Amino acid sequence: MGAIYLYWFISAFKIKRSSHIYWGNSILFRLAILVVVISMFHLTNFKHNPLKYSALDIHIYAVRIIGVCLFILGLALAVWARVHIGRNWGEPMSQKIKPDLITSGPYHFIRHPIYTGILTAGLGTALNINLDWVLVVIVAGVYFIYSATQEEKYMTQQFPEAYPEYKKKTKMLVPYIL
Secondary structure (H helix, E strand, O other), rough: OOHHHHHHHHHHOOOOEEEEEHHHHHHHHHHHHHHHHHHHHHHHOOOOOOOOEEEEEEEOOOHHHHHHHHHHHHHHHHHHHHHHHHHOOOOOOOEEOOOOOOOOOOHHHEEEHHHHHHHHHHHHHHHHEHHHHHHHHHHHHHHHHHHHHHHHHHHHHHHHOOHHHHEEEEEEEOOOOO
């Protein structure tokens, strides 16, 4: 897991420069996600905390196995998408100078596979540990849908003919569904 974080961090230095990042539009979503995640981690470290012995703990072995599988699949999708997009990757809602429209690899099936991978891994974590973690996935999902919507407006401006065609052939986050 540490190797994935290290790859993500190091490869961030090799991306194309951004012409604009929407810090103001997304700061509330970022803060909300940060507060929820930090709160969840903080609560799990208390000796007598509401999450440690919650009724929402997962005790069914088959559900935990499904959770682990979803985590691995989500992580693999996010990494595959990150590697495939290469230098075009950036922070959510950032605008690249001279971007390329990537429509192959995982982007052939969904327009935002990194978001999908992270959400899938988060759902897998919730199914493996505690259903309280679904709150984190929901908050992240709201943020990712907002980010994806903003990014798609920018991509439509950058590729006025190609991007609308690409949108017709793919779904935003879940193949054939959403």
